[in-house]
Amino acid sequence: MSTTSANPTPLGAVLNTTRAPTGARVVEPLLPDLLLTQEHQMCPGCGEPLAVRCYLDVLAELGVANRSIAVAGIGCYTSFSGTIDLDLVQALHGRAPSVATGVKRMLPDSIVMTLQGDGDMVNEGLQEVLHTAARGESITVVLLNNGVFGETGGHMTATSVIGQRTKNSLDGRDPSYHGYPILIGDLIAQLQGAAYVARGSVHNAGAVARTKKMFRRAFEAQINREGFSFVEVLTMCPTGWFIPTREGPQYMTETLGEVHIMGELKVDGRVHTTEEIHAENVARQTEIEAQLARGGLDTEG
Amino acid sequence: MTTTIKSRGTVTIDVEHCKGCELCIPACPPQVLTMSQPVNRMGFAYPELHPGCTGCAACLLVCPDFVFEVFRFAQPVEHEVES
Amino acid sequence: MSLASPTGTPAGRSLMEGSEALVRAAIAAGCRFFAGYPMTPFTEVLEHFARLLPDAGGVCVNAESELEAVGMAWGALATGARAATGSTGQGLSLMQESFSEITLAELPLVIFNMARGQQDYYQATRGGGHGDYRHIVLAPQDVAEGVELVQLAFHLADKWRNPVLIYGDYLLAHTQESISVERIDFAEPLPPKTWAVDGSTSGSGRSKSVTPLGVAKHGQPAMGQEGKAQYGATKIPFMEREVRSESEWLDDAETVIVAFGSPAKFVKYAIKQLRAAGHRIGYVRPITLWPFPYEAVAAAARGPHVQRVGSFELCAGQMIDDVRIGVAGAAPVHFIGGVSTDGSGFGVGRILDVEQVTARVLALHQGVEQPTVPGYETFGYEIQPHQMEPTR
Numbered sequence: 116m117s118t119t120s121a122n123p124t125p126l127g128a129v130l131n132t133t134r135a136p137t138g139a140r141v142v143e144p145l146l147p148d149l150l151l152t153q154e155h156q157m158c159p160g161c162g163e164p165l166a167v168r169c170y171l172d173v174l175a176e177l178g179v180a181n182r183s184i185a186v187a188g189i190g191c192y193t194s195f196s197g198t199i200d201l202d203l204v205q206a207l208h209g210r211a212p213s214v215a216t217g218v219k220r221m222l223p224d225s226i227v228m229t230l231q232g233d234g235d236m237v238n239e240g241l242q243e244v245l246h247t248a249a250r251g252e253s254i255t256v257v258l259l260n261n262g263v264f265g266e267t268g269g270h271m272t273a274t275s276v277i278g279q280r281t282k283n284s285l286d287g288r289d290p291s292y293h294g295y296p297i298l299i300g301d302l303i304a305q306l307q308g309a310a311y312v313a314r315g316s317v318h319n320a321g322a323v324a325r326t327k328k329m330f331r332r333a334f335e336a337q338i339n340r341e342g343f344s345f346v347e348v349l350t351m352c353p354t355g356w357f358i359p360t361r362e363g364p365q366y367m368t369e370t371l372g373e374v375h376i377m378g379e380l381k382v383d384g385r386v387h388t389t390e391e392i393h394a395e396n397v398a399r400q401t402e403i404e405a406q407l408a409r410g411g412l413d414t415e416g
Numbered sequence: 417m418t419t420t421i422k423s424r425g426t427v428t429i430d431v432e433h434c435k436g437c438e439l440c441i442p443a444c445p446p447q448v449l450t451m452s453q454p455v456n457r458m459g460f461a462y463p464e465l466h467p468g469c470t471g472c473a474a475c476l477l478v479c480p481d482f483v484f485e486v487f488r489f490a491q492p493v494e495h496e497v498e499s
Numbered sequence: 500m501s502l503a504s505p506t507g508t509p510a511g512r513s514l515m516e517g518s519e520a521l522v523r524a525a526i527a528a529g530c531r532f533f534a535g536y537p538m539t540p541f542t543e544v545l546e547h548f549a550r551l552l553p554d555a556g557g558v559c560v561n562a563e564s565e566l567e568a569v570g571m572a573w574g575a576l577a578t579g580a581r582a583a584t585g586s587t588g589q590g591l592s593l594m595q596e597s598f599s600e601i602t603l604a605e606l607p608l609v610i611f612n613m614a615r616g617q618q619d620y621y622q623a624t625r626g627g628g629h630g631d632y633r634h635i636v637l638a639p640q641d642v643a644e645g646v647e648l649v650q651l652a653f654h655l656a657d658k659w660r661n662p663v664l665i666y667g668d669y670l671l672a673h674t675q676e677s678i679s680v681e682r683i684d685f686a687e688p689l690p691p692k693t694w695a696v697d698g699s700t701s702g703s704g705r706s707k708s709v710t711p712l713g714v715a716k717h718g719q720p721a722m723g724q725e726g727k728a729q730y731g732a733t734k735i736p737f738m739e740r741e742v743r744s745e746s747e748w749l750d751d752a753e754t755v756i757v758a759f760g761s762p763a764k765f766v767k768y769a770i771k772q773l774r775a776a777g778h779r780i781g782y783v784r785p786i787t788l789w790p791f792p793y794e795a796v797a798a799a800a801r802g803p804h805v806q807r808v809g810s811f812e813l814c815a816g817q818m819i820d821d822v823r824i825g826v827a828g829a830a831p832v833h834f835i836g837g838v839s840t841d842g843s844g845f846g847v848g849r850i851l852d853v854e855q856v857t858a859r860v861l862a863l864h865q866g867v868e869q870p871t872v873p874g875y876e877t878f879g880y881e882i883q884p885h886q887m888e889p890t891r
Contacts (some may be wrong), residue, residue: 200704206570
C-alpha cells in the first residue's frame with residue numbers, strides 16, 4: 116500500500132532513517148522519559164498513546180515526576196498501567212476519582228492524576244467525577260474521550276454524538292431513542308470546586324501541542340493548590356468508529372469535535388464564554404500555523 | 417535537470433514498531449513522508465522520509481506508536497533531486 | 500481501688516456509646532482515614548470518625564455514596580495508611596465490587612458493618628462480590644470486646660494484606676458503657692508495606708503499582724489475572740488459622756447452642772439462668788465468623804451427653820449452614836432464632852427479649868415446639884392448597 120503525496124515538488128530518494136545522523140541534535144526523543152517501553156497494545160491510529168505522551172512529557176518538564184501518582188480506570192489505556200513509569204493505583208471502572216481522593220488526602224504533597232475514558236468516567240463513574248470536582252479535590256483528572264467503548268469493540272457511550280454509528284446504535288445515535296450526549300467538560304466547568312477545565316485533542320500536531328499546554332496548566336493548578344483540574348482529550352478510535360485509520364482525524368473533527376468543542380473552558384476559576392473559547396481557538400490556530408511556517412511547533416507544554 | 421532540496425532536520429523511523437496508521441503522512445508540513453511499498457514484520461507499511469525535513473517534530477507528535485526520533489542539523493544538508 | 504472520676508465513672512474510663520468506643524479503638528490502632536455514608540444503625544460510627552479523626556492527624560471524608568466511600572479508602576490504603584470504611588449490610592452491598600477487587604489487590608481494608616440484625620452473615624462470610632476471596636470477620640459480643648477486636652482487625656488486615664470485617668449491630672453501636680480504650684500492642688511483627696505507593700519511585704524506572712489485575716510494571720514478572728486469583732486463593736487456608744471462639748459448659752451439656760455477636764451475650768445469660776435451674780446446656784460462640792470455628796463446634800457436638808445443637812440467630816437462619824458443617828451429623832441441628840427487628844427495621848426485635856431467648860433455648864432442650872412470639876403470628880405465609888400438591 117502506498118500513499119501518493121499531493122506535493123508538487125519532487126520527493127527525491129528515500130533517505131536512510133535507521134540510525135541517528137551525525138552532526139545533528141535531538142529535538143524530540145523517541146520516548147518520553149516516563150515511558151518504560153515503546154510497545155503497547157493499542158490499535159493502529161489510536162489517539163490514546165498521544166494523550167499519554169502529552170501528560171508524561173508535561174510531568175517530566177514540570178519536574179514533579181518523583182512525587183506523582185497515577186490512578187488508572189478501566190479501558191484500552193489501562194494497558195499503559197504497566198508501561199508508564201509512575202507509581203500507580205489501579206482502580207475499578209468509573210471509580211478512579213474516589214481512589215485518587217484517598218491517595219491525595221493521605222499524601223497532600225503528591226501530584227495525583229487519574230486516567231479515564233468516556234465509558235469509565237461519563238457512563239459508569241459520572242457521579243464520582245462530579246462530586247470529586249465539587250469537593251475541589253486537588254487532583255488532575257484526565258479524560259480520554261473517543262465517544263465509544265473502544266475496549267469492548269465500539270459501543271455507544273454517554274459522549275457519543277447524535278448520529279454516531281456504534282455497534283449498539285447501528286443506525287446512528289437517535290436522541291429520541293438513545294438520548295443526548297453529555298458534554299462532561301462543560302458540566303464540570305460549572306462546579307465551584309473546579310479551578311481549571313480544558314478540552315484538547317490529538318487529531319493533528321497543533322492540537323497535540325496545545326493539549327500539552329492544557330496539561331501543563333492543569334498540573335500547575337494542582338501544584339498551586341487551586342482546586343480540581345480537568346483535562347479532556349478527544350482521541351481517535353478508528354477501530355471503534357469502523358473507519359480507516361487515516362480518516363480518524365477528519366472523522367473526529369467532523370463528529371465529536373463539532374459537539375465537544377475544544378478549548379479552555381475554565382481558567383483560574385472563571386468559566387469562559389463560547390465567544391472567548393472561539394476567539395482563543397482562532398488565535399491558537401493562527402499561532403500554530405505561524406510556528407509551523409517557522410519550521411517547528413512549540414512543544415514545551 | 418536537478419533541484420537542490422535542503423533538509424534542516426531529519427528523523428529516525430523505527431519501522432518495526434509502526435502499525436501503518438498513516439497519521440504522520442498528512443501531519444508533515446513539508447510533506448516529505450510517504451508510505452512504503454514493503455511491509456514490516458507485522459505486515460504494516462511504514463513511513464519513509466524524503467529530502468526536505470525541517471525537524472519540526474509534527475510526525476512525532478501524531479505518532480501513536482512512538483516510532484520517530486527527531487533531529488536538527490547544525491547546518492542544513494543539501495540533496496540533489498531529479499526534477 | 501480506683502477512684503471515681505468527676506463524671507461518676509472509674510478513673511480512666513468514660514461513658515460512651517459503642518460507636519464512639521469502636522472509633523476510638525480504630526484511632527488507637529493507627530487508623531488515619533475513614534470514608535463513609537450515613538445509614539442507620541451505622542451512622543454514629545461515621546459521626547465519631549468525622550469528629551475524632553482530624554485531631555488525630557487523620558481524614559474523614561463524607562463520601563457522596565458508599566461506592567465512593569470504599570473507593571476513597573482504597574486509595575488511602577494504597578499509600579500504606581491504615582484506613583477503613585463501613586455501613587450497614589445494605590450499604591456494603593453497594594461496595595461489594597470494590598471489596599472483591601481490593602482483596603485481589605491485597606489491601607488491608609477494615610470494614611465496619613453495623614448490621615440490621617444478623618441478616619448479613621452470608622454477605623460477610625461468603626462475600627457478596629465476585630471471585631475467590633475470603634474476608635476475616637470478627638463479631639464482638641459487646642463494646643468491651645469490640646474495642647479489642649477493632650484493633651485486632653487492623654492488625655490482621657496488615658498481617659494478611661486482606662480485608663477484615665467487624666460485624667456489629669444496633670446494640671453494639673448504640674449501647675452506652677463505661678469504657679477505657681487502650682492501645683493494644685500485638686506481639687507479632689507485621690510485614691513492611693514495601694508495596695505502598697508515594698510517588699517517590701515514579702520516574703526511576705522502578706515505579707510501583709497497586710493493582711488487582713495481576714499486571715506488573717514493564718520488565719517485572721506479572722502474575723496475570725488468573726495467577727493473581729490463584730495467588731489470592733492460596734492465602735485462604737493460612738488465614739483460617741485466625742479462628743477464634745469461646746465456649747462454656749460443654750462437659751455435661753445435653754444441648755449445645757451456637758450464637759454470635761450481641762445476641763450471643765443474651766444466649767449466654769439465658770443459659771446461665773437455665774443451668775442454675777439444673778438444665779445441662781452449653782454454648783459455642785464464634786468470635787470469627789470466617790474462619791468459622793468448625794472444630795470447636797464439632798468437638799462440642801461430639802460431647803458425651805450431647806443430644807442436639809441449636810443455632811440462635813436474628814435472621815431466617817444463615818449461620819446454621821456452618822453449624823451443620825461443623826456438627827457433621829453428630830447430632831441433630833435445629834434453628835431456634837428468627838427474623839426479629841424493632842418497628843423501624845434497624846434495631847433488634849422481641850426474639851431477643853431475655854424471656855424469649857430463654858424460652859427458645861429451653862424448648863429445644865426439652866424437645867418441645869418453639870414458642871410463638873406475641874404479635875409475630877400474623878406474618879406467617881399462608882400456603883395455598885395447590886402448593887401442597889406434587890408438581891407431577
